Amino acid sequence: MNRAVPFPEAVNRAVRALRPGEVASYGEIAEDVGAPGAARAVGNVLAGCDPTLPWWRVVRADGRMAVGKEEDQARRLRAEGVDVRDGRVRIR
DNA sequence: TATCTGACGATAG
DNA sequence: CCTATCGCCAGAT
Numbered sequence: 866m867n868r869a870v871p872f873p874e875a876v877n878r879a880v881r882a883l884r885p886g887e888v889a890s891y892g893e894i895a896e897d898v899g900a901p902g903a904a905r906a907v908g909n910v911l912a913g914c915d916p917t918l919p920w921w922r923v924v925r926a927d928g929r930m931a932v933g934k935e936e937d938q939a940r941r942l943r944a945e946g947v948d949v950r951d952g953r954v955r956i957r
Numbered sequence: 958t959a960t961c962t963g964a965c966g967a968t969a970g
Numbered sequence: 971c972c973t974a975t976c977g978c979c980a981g982a983t
Contacts, residue, residue: 872980891965895979904965906980912964920964931964938964 869899876910883922885945888954890926928954 869875875898882897883889889897891904891911900906908931911920921941924930930938930952939949948955 895965900979902966902977903979905963905978906965908964909962909979909981910964914964923964925964926966934964 872898872900872903872906873910873914875899876907877914877918880911880914880918880920880923883919885919886947888922888924888942888947891923892926894923924954928956930954 870878876894879889879894879897891907892902894907895901895903898907904926907923911918911923911931914920920931921934921938922945924938924942929935935952939952942949942954
């Protein structure tokens with residue numbers, strides 16, 4: 866028995882499942898891959914993820930952008946129709 | 958095996 | 971609303 870799919874790969878898949886305009890938090894992705902509370906670990910994976918992976922659809926729990934990528938991420942999200950206000954995704 | 962790191966999260970002040 | 975601190979997890983060294 867085998868262990869579950871390697872963490873980075875599982876995260877990779879969860880992020881790829883996100884569709885344009887759809888946004889999720891690191892914590893949400895962590896839960897999706899069966900590792901609740903591993904939000905930081907998810908961030909570490911996205912930090913070195915494949916460039917083809919839509920990493921910009923993953924934001925902080927409070928709707929803020931990834932540290933160091935705020936401009937780039939906000940720009941990409943806006944291009945998909947996401948409402949970004951003052952550097953953070955609009956939380957309803 | 959031990960320790961440190963980080964694209965996080967929640968709470969306290 | 972803001973910053974500061976602690977707690978969390980998986981990977982890297």
